[in-house]
Every structure is written in C-alpha cells, then in structure tokens.
Amino acid sequence: MxxxxxxxxxxxxxxxxxxxxxxxxxxxxxxxxxxxxxxxLPFVTPFSTPLADKKLNKKLLKLIKKSSKAKDCKRGIKEVIKAVKHNSKGLVVLAGDVYPYDVISHLPVFLEDHNIPYVFIPSKSDLGNACNTKRATSTLFIVPGSNKKGKSDEYKEEYEEVMKLVKTL
Known part of the structure; x- marks a missing residue:
C-alpha cells in the first residue's frame, strides 16, 4: 500500500x-x-492610418489564413487594383513597413474613392505568412464569395466582426 x-x-x-x-x-x-x-511599429510608414492594434492584428491574420484556404484573397498591388476596378467588395489589408513608400502611397486614396474599407498592419512578412506564401506581401484584398466553391461560409462570422472593428477605426 x-x-x-x-x-x-x-x-x-x-x-x-x-x-x-x-x-x-x-x-x-x-x-x-x-x-x-x-x-x-518603428518601421511603419508615416501615412499608415488606420493601423490595427494588437488584438485586431491577430484577428486579421486569422481571417487571412482562413480566406486564403478558401482562395478568396487577391494578393499584390496589381491584383488588388484590378479587383477594385472590377467593383469587387471586401476588405483590403495593407502592410505598413513597405519601402519605398511610393509603392503603396496611392492606394488609400484610391480605396476611399471606391468606398472600400482598408486597414494597415505593421508587417509585410506577417501578411505573407498568413497567406501561406514564402514571400512577403504588401497588399491583400479579402473578397468573400469570389471563389465559386462556397467556402466563404467558414469564415463569414469572423469577417463581419473584423469589418465592424475596421469601420470603427
């Protein structure tokens, strides 16, 4: 015992x-x-407003991972501009540490003209990792429902929650 x-x-x-x-x-x-x-944060461009805080940044990265699995993401400046010109609706996430600044400096005004919400996050490498790519990404456009397979239902609640938070910034 x-x-x-x-x-x-x-x-x-x-x-x-x-x-x-x-x-x-x-x-x-x-x-x-x-x-x-x-x-x-020290490497973020001076015009990076609205900048996501820690909590929103984490939620955005989770949303990006899920939307990239559903293939509802447009990655890169050319793809984002093309999608916006084709009247796609969604959320644009911009990296705040892009250098030279001129590469993305025109995008906030362009997005405001087309009434598309956008938000900056501090790191382009985090944005690239969330997209399941090895390269850093400067811009990303989350377009729910762009893929015909209908996988956007998996992250719809998170997308709506993030959109509310972005609109309050």
Missing amino acids: GKSSKVKESSKSIKHSKEAKDSKKEAKESKEDKSLFDQR
Whole structure:
C-alpha cells in the first residue's frame, strides 16, 4: 500500500508540473507576440492610418489564413487594383513597413474613392505568412464569395466582426 500511494503522488506531481510548463509556454508565446508587434511599429510608414492594434492584428491574420484556404484573397498591388476596378467588395489589408513608400502611397486614396474599407498592419512578412506564401506581401484584398466553391461560409462570422472593428477605426 505504501508504494501505490507514492506512485499516485508522483503521478499527480508530474501532471501539475506539465500543466505549469504549458502555462509558462503560453505566457511566453503571448509575450513574444506582444514584443514582435511592438518591435515592428518603428518601421511603419508615416501615412499608415488606420493601423490595427494588437488584438485586431491577430484577428486579421486569422481571417487571412482562413480566406486564403478558401482562395478568396487577391494578393499584390496589381491584383488588388484590378479587383477594385472590377467593383469587387471586401476588405483590403495593407502592410505598413513597405519601402519605398511610393509603392503603396496611392492606394488609400484610391480605396476611399471606391468606398472600400482598408486597414494597415505593421508587417509585410506577417501578411505573407498568413497567406501561406514564402514571400512577403504588401497588399491583400479579402473578397468573400469570389471563389465559386462556397467556402466563404467558414469564415463569414469572423469577417463581419473584423469589418465592424475596421469601420470603427
């Protein structure tokens, strides 16, 4: 009986130590996310308004991942301009750390003329990673329902939530 109680106690302590390690990992990951966001802010262009905060940035990246899986994204300046000219409706996400600035400086005015909401995020590399590409991306246009397969229902709620937050900026 003495051995079985010691085994039970040691298994409990192992479980507690695993839970403690998991909580430490989660805390460390959240600190890294915050620090990465803060580290990228100095490189943002001066005209990057409205700039997404940490919470909106995280929601945007999740939305972009889901929409890219559904193939409802237009990536790059040429594709975005072409889609806007064809009267597509959606949300444009612009990277704030594009250099030279002149590459995307005309887009905010162009998007406002066409009544399309847009938002800046601090990093073009994050935008590219969210699109499941190896290259950094300066602009992205989320057009729900552009793909005929109807996969946009998977992220429709998140899209509407993000659109509300972007319109309040």
